[in-house]
Amino acid sequence: MRTRLRKSVAFAALAIVAATGVARAQGEIKIGEINSYSALPAFTEPYRKGWQLAIEEINAKGGVDGKKLIVISKDDAGKPAEAVTAANELVSREGVALITGTFFSHIGLAVADFAKQKQVFFMAAEPLTDAITWSKGNDYTFRLRPSNYMQAAMLAEEAAKLPAKRWATVAPNYEYGQSAVAVFKELLSKARPDIEWVDEQWPPQGKIDAGAVAQALLASKPEAILNVTFGADLVKFVREGNTRGLFKDRSVVSFLTGEPEYLDPLKDETPKGWIVTGYPWYDIKTPEHDAFLKAYQAKFNDYPRLGSIVGYGTMKAVAAVLAKAGSTETDKLVAAAKGVEVDTPFGKIVFRATDHQSTLGAYVGKTDVRDGKGVMVDSVYRDGANYLPSEEDVKRLRPQG
Structure with missing residues (x-):
């Protein structure tokens, strides 16, 4: 009798523990997050702070449908294979409802392919390649940042307004750089058929021989240069370019250089007059940005970078999708994400149903x-909605079915 009683009590205790575990699980939504934290901390650390702030705000307001959002984050070390391994662990071991993040374009494409194969919702935060929403787009992948095309x-x-006719380019030799150069050349040549492309420099990402690149560009005698380098490569390129007079009396148009992550390290070596995309947080005066800036500075005692905006916007988008779906089932998340509206520090954005690209814009200056x-x-500020191809064009660019 005592043995049976003990077994009954033990079973009841286990049942209570199990029920409590289920209750806790039902009160949470797990989000898997992957990024190149150790490979590019200048961007990804502010990005992490941004999503941490967003999650804190969302949970402080009751989460999504009363459920707390829990982020399980992994570092891909800037390697596609590690990113896919991380994604697999997040889905199979951690039981996340969806995946977010990635920075480098080739890593974003690898995780997007994983999402397609495993039928998992993926909110790509930062990769810029057009392939992620067009030529290699899939039902399960959506992208927040304005793309290379945008x-x-x-x-x-802006470049089309310049008198320069002889153009050269310099970009890192991987998916992002190749994509950025190709689409810029296409769009500028269309606007200005008189443009002549006189040189292309393709240094390996993170390993630029800036002196040799600057010298080669000088030898081609361009009137203007498109720059797509960033991070430590950008600092080296600017330093060698300044030393050799590469930028003297030449126009330069540059992706991303106005972002604090990449502009700040240049300090007083910053070339003047480059036309850039970026994030002038110190000059933005809108209610949405003011509220974000105040909250960010209060939490971190630091100013935001563009990564902060991306991280914040990513988790706000995830929360909006979850709320609209009313479920963590993948098919419902995908349906909800199409056309979902999200409030960001740059104002309201929409994820287009056609190509899963958000209308988040960028500052040009x-x-x-x-x-x-x-x-x-x-x-x-340039509204991303004004710089996207038409719905009809997207149908030709993106695989159907």
Whole structure:
């Protein structure tokens, strides 16, 4: 009798523990997050702070449908294979409802393919290659940041106004750089058929021989240069270019250079007058951005970078999708994400149903030096919705079915 009683009590206790575990699980939604934290901390650390702030705000307001959002984060070390391994672990071991993140374009494409194969919802945060929403787009992948096409269209619009006819390019030799150069050349040549492309430099990402690149560009005698380098490569390129007079009396159009992550390290070496996309947080005066800036500075005692905006916007988008879906089932998340509206520090954005691209825009302006620091001046926000191809064009660019 005592043995049976003990077994009954033990079974009841286990049942209570199991029920409690289920209750806790039902009160949470797990989100898998992957990024190149150790490979590119200048961007990904502010990005992490951004999503941490967003999650804190979302949970403080009751989460999504009363469920707390829990983020399980992994570092892919800048390697596609590690990113896919991380994604697999998040789905199979951690039981996440969806995956977010990635920075480098080739890594974003690898995780997007994983999402397609495993039928998992993937909110790509930062990769810029057009392939992720077009030629290699799939039902399960959505992208937050303005793509190469969008930023190229913004920059080409300004570049077309320049008198320069002889153009050269420099870009890292991988998916992002190749994609950015291709679409910029296409758009600028369309606007200005008189343009001549006189040189292309393709240094390996993170391993630029800046002196040799600058010298080769000088030898081609361009009147203008498209730059797509970033991070430590950008600093080296600018330093060698300044030393050799590469930028003297030449126009330069540059992807991303106005982002604080990449502009700040240049300090007083920042070239003046480059046409850039970026994030002049110090000059943005809108209610949405003011509220974000105040909350970010209060939490981190630091100013935001573009990564902060992306991380924040990513988790706000995830929460909006979950709320609209009313479920964590993948098919319902996919359906909800099409056309979902999201409030961001840059204003309201929409994820297009056609190609799963958000309408988040970017600031376009010029580089300058202020108090010994690189800044963006004369900047204007360009709404991403105005720089996307038409729905009909997307149908030709993106696989159907």
